[in-house]
Amino acid sequence: MVRQITKDEMYDAVAPDDFASMIEVDRYAGRATAFDKIISATHDHFWDPLDKKYIDFDEGFDIENEALIPEDFVPALQTKLVDEHLKGKERIRFINEVARWQLSAILHGEAGALALSASLCHILRDQGAQEYAANQAREEARHVTAFSKYIESRWGAPLPCGPTLQNLLTEMVNAPEVYKKIVGMQMLVEGLAMGAFATFFKESNDPVMKHLMQLVMTDEAFHHKFGKIWADRTVPHLSEEEHNIVEDWAAECFQTLLFNLVNPEQMKDLYADFGLDWEEVMAAFLEAATDDERRERMQESTDIFRVLIKTLLNAGIITDRTKDVYATYVNMDELRQEGDEMVGDAIAEEGIGFLQKVNFGKDEGYDLKAHASAAE
Numbered sequence: 001m002v003r004q005i006t007k008d009e010m011y012d013a014v015a016p017d018d019f020a021s022m023i024e025v026d027r028y029a030g031r032a033t034a035f036d037k038i039i040s041a042t043h044d045h046f047w048d049p050l051d052k053k054y055i056d057f058d059e060g061f062d063i064e065n066e067a068l069i070p071e072d073f074v075p076a077l078q079t080k081l082v083d084e085h086l087k088g089k090e091r092i093r094f095i096n097e098v099a100r101w102q103l104s105a106i107l108h109g110e111a112g113a114l115a116l117s118a119s120l121c122h123i124l125r126d127q128g129a130q131e132y133a134a135n136q137a138r139e140e141a142r143h144v145t146a147f148s149k150y151i152e153s154r155w156g157a158p159l160p161c162g163p164t165l166q167n168l169l170t171e172m173v174n175a176p177e178v179y180k181k182i183v184g185m186q187m188l189v190e191g192l193a194m195g196a197f198a199t200f201f202k203e204s205n206d207p208v209m210k211h212l213m214q215l216v217m218t219d220e221a222f223h224h225k226f227g228k229i230w231a232d233r234t235v236p237h238l239s240e241e242e243h244n245i246v247e248d249w250a251a252e253c254f255q256t257l258l259f260n261l262v263n264p265e266q267m268k269d270l271y272a273d274f275g276l277d278w279e280e281v282m283a284a285f286l287e288a289a290t291d292d293e294r295r296e297r298m299q300e301s302t303d304i305f306r307v308l309i310k311t312l313l314n315a316g317i318i319t320d321r322t323k324d325v326y327a328t329y330v331n332m333d334e335l336r337q338e339g340d341e342m343v344g345d346a347i348a349e350e351g352i353g354f355l356q357k358v359n360f361g362k363d364e365g366y367d368l369k370a371h372a373s374a375a376e
C-alpha cells in the first residue's frame with residue numbers, strides 16, 4: 001500500500017495507472033490557483049536551444065589548450081597524488097574530462113527531471129498542479145536538448161551516468177509517492193542544480209557554457225519555487241511521524257547526491273583513462289581533505305550544496321534529528337540567519353532580462369519573486 005502524505009488538496013494523488021480517476025466528473029470542478037503565476041510566467045522566459053538568437057553552440061572553444069573550468073573546481077587536483085601526476089596538456093585534458101563528467105551528470109539529471117515531471121502529470125489530480133508539471137516537463141525537455149548540444153559541441157558525446165545517481169533518479173521517477181518526488185527532485189536535485197549552475201556561470205572560462213547556465217537557470221528558479229510552495233503548505237501540518245519520514249528521505253537523498261559527487265568510484269573509468277587507480281585517488285582524498293578545509297570550501301556563498309541545504313532548512317525539513325548530516329558541509333547557524341534570497345535568483349533575473357529583450361524587444365528588469373510566488 002502506497003503511503004501518500006498529502007496535507008493540501010492540490011497535491012492529492014492517485015496511482016500512476018489510475019486514469020479512471022482523471023475522468024471522474026467531480027474532478028474537473030476544482031483547480032488550484034497557486035501555480036497560475038508560475039505557469040503564465042513561462043512566456044517571459046521562453047528560449048529555444050536550437051535557435052541561434054538565444055544561444056549559438058557553434059561558437060568554438062580551444063579545448064586542447066584551455067581549461068573550461070578553474071582548477072579549484074576539480075577537487076582531485078587538490079590531492080598530492082593527482083596534482084603531481086598530471087602536468088601540461090594532460091592536466092588540461094583531465095580538467096576538461098572532469099567538466100565533461102559533471103555536465104554529463106547534469107544532462108542525466110535533466111532527463112530525470114523531465115521523466116519525473118511527466119510522471120507527476122499521471123498522479124496529481126489537480127488540474128492546476130498538472131498544468132504546472134506539464135509546463136516543467138516542457139522546460140526540462142529543452143534543457144535535455146541544450147546540454148546534449150553543448151556536450152556534443154565540446155566532446156562529441158556524454159559520459160554514462162554514475163550508478164549512484166542512476167539509482168536515485170530511477171527511484172524518484174518510479175516512486176508513486178508525491179512527497180518523495182517533490183522533496184527528492186524539486187528540493188534536492190533542483191537545489192543542487194541551482195547551486196551548480198550558479199557556480200559554473202561564475203567560474204567557467206567558456207562563454208557558451210556561461211550563457212547556457214544562465215538560460216537554464218531562468219527556468220530552474222521557477223522549478224525550485226514549486227518545491228517551496230509544496231513545503232510551505234505541507235510541512236507545518238505533518239505529524240511527528242510523518243515529519244520524520246520526510247526528513248529521513250531528504251537526508252538519504254542528500255547523502256546519495258554527495259556520494260555521487262565526491263566518491264572517485266563513480267568516475268573510475270575517467271581516472272583509469274589518465275593512468276590513475278580510483279582506490280588510490282580515494283586514499284589521497286582522505287589524506288588531503290581535513291574537515292576544516294572542506295568546511296571552509298563549503299561556506300563559500302556559491303558553494304553548490306548551499307542552495308539545497310538552505311531550502312531544506314527554510315522549509316523546516318531539517319531538524320536536530322538530521323542536522324549533523326549537513327552540518328559538516330555548511331555552518332547551519334549562519335545559514336539560519338540569512339534571508340531567503342537564493343544565490344541563483346539574481347543570475348536568473350538577469351537572464352530573464354536578456355530573454356525579455358529577445359522575445360519582446362524590451363528590457364525593464366524582472367522581478368522574479370513577484371512572478372514565482374504562489375498566487376493567493
Ligand SMILES: [Fe+2]
Nearest residue numbers: 110113140143
Ligand atoms: Fe532542468
Ligand SMILES: [Fe+2]
Nearest residue numbers: 113190220223
Ligand atoms: Fe528543473
